[in-house]
Amino acid sequence: MKITLHIWRQPSSQVKGSFQTYHLENVSSHMSFLEMLDVLNEQLVSRHEEPVAFDHDCREGICGACGMMINGQPHGPENETTTCQLHMRRFRDGDEIWIEPWRANAFPVIRDLVVDRSAFDRIMQAGGYTSVNTGNAPDANANMIPKRNADLAFDAATCIGCGACVAACKNASAMLFVSAKVSQFALLPQGAPERSIRVQSMVAQMDQEGFGGCSNTNECEAACPAGISVKNIARLNREFLSATLTSEE
Amino acid sequence: MSQLQSKIPDGPISEKWTRHKNNLKLIAPSNKRKYDIIVVGTGLAGAAAAASLGELGYNVKAFCYQDSARRAHSIAAQGGINAAKNYPNDGDSVWRLFYDTVKGGDFRSREANVYRLAEVSSNIIDQCVAQGVPFARDYGGLLANRTFGGTQVSRTFYARGQTGQQLLLGAYSALMRQVNKGKVKVLSRREMLDLVCVDGVARGIVARNLATGEMERHSAHAVLLCTGGYGNVYYLSTNAMGCNVTAAWRCYKRGAFFANPCFTQIHPTCIPVHGTYQSKLTLMSESLRNDGRVWVPRNKDDKRAPEQIPEAERDYYLERRYPAFGNMVPRDIASRAAKERCDAGYGVGETGMSVYLDFNRAIQEQGKAAIEAKYGNLFHMYKKITDEDCYRVPMKIYPAVHYTMGGLWVDYNLQSTIPGLFVLGEANFSDHGANRLGASALMQGLADGYFVAPYTVGDHLATHKLEKIPTDHPAFNEVAQETDGKLKNLLSIQGERSVDSFHRELGGVMWDYCGMARNASGLQTAIERIQKIRWEFWENVRVTGSGEQLNMELEKAGRVADFLEFGELLARDALAREESCGGHFREEHQTEDNDARRDDEHFSHVAAWEYRSPDADPIRHQEELHFENVKLTTRSYK
Known part of the structure; x- marks a missing residue:
């Protein structure tokens, strides 16, 4: 099939960007979206032009590296699917596709479709862990965990940290990302000792990074390739409220 | 073969590691902060090692080429992690895990290393659960297990089909905690391009900041390579797109021996x-x-x-x-x-x-x-x-192509033939012999990172006199200049073919001649073809853009250039190993049922390759393998 692409090109964060238009022929419906971009890049190189820069690595939908706005939707039109797992069979001959980087103040553009998501790492540094050193852990079966809690914690823990939730939100809020980590630990006994301080530190860091407040529109859940539920945001709010009310500081 | 001192401790196999730990030299808590350690790669081995060394008090710099440490390809491991917990009461033990792993590796791994791996496997599960890793559980609230290939017990712990993700996020969380404490600095979007040695000891690296193109020098008292496998030499593999052999290959060219490169897992x-x-x-x-x-x-x-x-x-x-x-x-x-x-x-x-x-x-x-x-x-x-x-x-x-059992040669301390250069996880060769069993890669990466390297690296620091090396030391200047020259060279060729087209061509040769079945004439052909592709690459590759910016074509070009050298070594190793074992199948050596025919008399050894110069063939050294605890048998699963 034939596809027309309008891609955001920006040489660096210092330079203004703009859309460039490219025409691709002989796109196979079996190709993944990124393989389609590979083909474009191969053509650009053969014309001695610079290829489109985009982050990607595992191409299995798990590393969270890839991500772009495709026709205004983070990761494109397919539900619970990362950009690398999106396939061209989802498009039709003659389609025009607009591709942009994540748009959020907290995610500055580095080049073309590549953005800086280190704000997520800094939120994790603020409290996304249990404070146990290597070597002094009790036997793994010493704590019994109700299966339901273990499963809910797992569902929250599957967040891949891609940033689609932020890109989808009109406030560029990181609530879904933060709530997933806070929920995972709030549901497990291992997270209990630092339950209060964790939620307060992570939320404070989230605010400091310049992410907006929750828009309550659930766009984040709709865009999330890992299927993280907004119920986690409700849990985050409960955790935060309870931590604030019972804070001893 | 005097170069290859495996340093396996004396004593019965079940006591070797305990005894060895008692003999390793320690560094006092207050002195640890005087030492800098570089960890390259933030997968299971790298993140676990960096976090654990930070907890101990060392100053750690952790490097990854991805935009975040959480994205290393360990994250894609699906099935599970083995441990000899015997929770299902089905007769498992440290011994059985050890035996299954040695047998699964077709008797081409080191007994002592594998036993240690089985020994610490239980601690790994405990550690991960304490970190909040949500393993699968039964309704009673206890951990669930399943079976994996090559075993007759259920010893695999799992988190749906995303075990690697959960384990890596656990290690990444521990790493983030150390960043917060100021003990670890994570340098993401950095690619190690060469190793710096002073007086024959690894003392630092040269890395490129992939976002800005800036060449950086980092000095340290020890360097830990946790950079994964080389499966992408085949172009198509289950590895992530960025996985590469560059860091390991640079170290090989600085004197680290490369062991068993032909042991690849399909x-x-x-x-x-x-x-x-x-x-x-x-x-x-x-x-x-x-x-x-x-x-x-x-x-x-x-x-x-x-x-x-x-x-x-x-x-x-x-x-x-x-x-x-x-x-x-x-x-x-x-x-x-x-x-x-x-x-x-x-x-x-x-x-x-x-x-x-x-x-x-x-x-x-x-x-x-x-x-x-x-x-x-x-x-x-x-x-x-x-x-x-x-x-x-x-x-x-x-x-x-999925996993590579070969890797840089290491002794029992996970130290390469370059003192001060340690190699962990898939990047080393030590534990899986000629074939890795399922759910053992996660186990090995975490064992090396959490429970082995923190002990053995300390011993190296305690037993060597290591002055701080400034980054304007002549050794740094020399390596940085060489690296810079290579990048400039790649950009200046301005030929007609894309980097990917060379990579694809190399991958085709590797798959056809060094894939699931290999023979002498095919391997000869492969060596000649690889040399030809390499020659054309340096004449006719087109790398667009400049070196002073984010330039993914330049990144790929450097990696493919190294794959084009490494592929030849893989083929040479496959040619020299005149037997079939594990993932290495030589058509000349098979039974009537098409099963592998091992040759224990001549090949019960590790082949470790020493680099000489661009014009001289590498030298093949041998480390004989001694099996004192398991009997060499023909592997049968019938």
Whole structure:
């Protein structure tokens, strides 16, 4: 099939960007979206032009590296699917596709479709862990965990940290990302000792990074390739409220 | 062979590690802060080591080429992690895990290392649970287990089909905690381009900041390489796109020996290749073989849809050939059996290069919900890629390059032949012999990172006098200049072919001649072809852009340039190993049933290659393997 692409090109964060238009022929419906971009890049190189820069690595939908706005939707039109797992069979001959980087103040553009998501790492540094050193852990079966809690914690823990939730939100809020980590630990006994301080530190860091407040529109859940539920945001709010009310500081 | 001192401690195998730990020198807590340690790579081995060393008080710098430490390719491991917990009460023990791993590796690994691995396996599970890793649990709240290939017990812990993700996020969390404490600095979007040695000891690295193009120098008292495997030399593999051999290859060229590069694992259950534009292959976890049955039609020209082929006209060839282990034979055996059927003309699918993995019976017996709970995300991924629903029709699968058992040679302390350079995880060669069993890679990465390196690195620091080296030291100047020259060279060629086109061509040669079956004349051909591709690369590659910016073409070019040298070493190693064992199958050495014929008399050794110069052939050294605890037998899964 034939596809027309309008891609955001920006040489660096210092330079203004703009859309460039490219025409691709002989796109196979079996190709993944990124393989389609590979083909474009191969053509650009053969014309001695610079290829489109985009982050990607595992191409299995798990590393969270890839991500772009495709026709205004983070990761494109397919539900619970990362950009690398999106396939061209989802498009039709003659389609025009607009591709942009994540748009959020907290995610500055580095080049073309590549953005800086280190704000997520800094939120994790603020409290996304249990404070146990290597070597002094009790036997793994010493704590019994109700299966339901273990499963809910797992569902929250599957967040891949891609940033689609932020890109989808009109406030560029990181609530879904933060709530997933806070929920995972709030549901497990291992997270209990630092339950209060964790939620307060992570939320404070989230605010400091310049992410907006929750828009309550659930766009984040709709865009999330890992299927993280907004119920986690409700849990985050409960955790935060309870931590604030019972804070001893 | 005096260069290869394996430093295996004395004593009975079950006491070696304990005794060794008692003999290792320590550094006092207050002195640890005087030492700087570089960890390259933030996968399971790297993140675990960096976090653990930070906890101990060392100053750690951790490097990764991805934009975040959480994205290292360990994250894609699906099935699980082995541990000798014996929670299911089915007779497992440290000994059995040790024995299964040595046997699974076709008796080409070091006994002492493998025993240590089995010994610390239980601690890993404890550690991960304490970190909040949400492993699968039973209704009673205790941890669940499943079976993996090459074993007859259930010792695999798992988190649905995303075990690697959960373990890596656990290690990443521990790492983030140390960053917060100021003990670890993570330098992401950095690629190590060379190793700096002073007086023959590893003392630092030169790295490129991939976002800005800036060349950076980092000095340290020890360097830990945790940079994964070299599967991408085949172009198509289950590795992430960025996985590469560059860091290991640079160290090889600085004096670290490269061991057993021909031991590559071709995983039996991957989604088959579908087009020339294809960029990577996707694994379907081995755990699927617990419930899936592998088959092809009994008749060659049977073109009917799978559900229309009656039971009697199907050939469940693994169950037929290996009744004891059935569909759960180790990976090398399952892969070769699939290739054998397809080569004989029984393959299915458009290309005839795939076999069925069928869940019909399991769904009938256990119900769709039970199968969905176990493998839901894998079925979902399969549907996204192929547009087929394998609750209804069988999966089509074919083997693909997945893991590399070979790697830099290390002694019992995980130290390479360059003092101060330690190699952990898939990047080293030590634990899996000629074939790795499923769910053992995660175990090894974490064992090396959490429980081995923190002890042995301390011993190196305590027993050497290591002055601080400034980054304007002549050794740094020399290496930085060389690296810079190479990048400038790549940019200046301005030829006509893209980097990817060379990589694809190299991958084709590797797959055709150094894949699941190898022979002497094919390997000779491969060596000649690789040399030719390499020559053309340096004449005719086109690298667009400049070195002073984010330039992914330049990144790829550097990696492919190293693969073009490394591929030749892999072929040389395969040529020199005149036997079949594990993932290395030489057609000249097989039984009448097409099984591997090992030659213990001549090849019960590790081959470790020493680099000399661009014009001189490398030297093959041998480390003899001594089996004092397990008896060498012909591996049988029948």
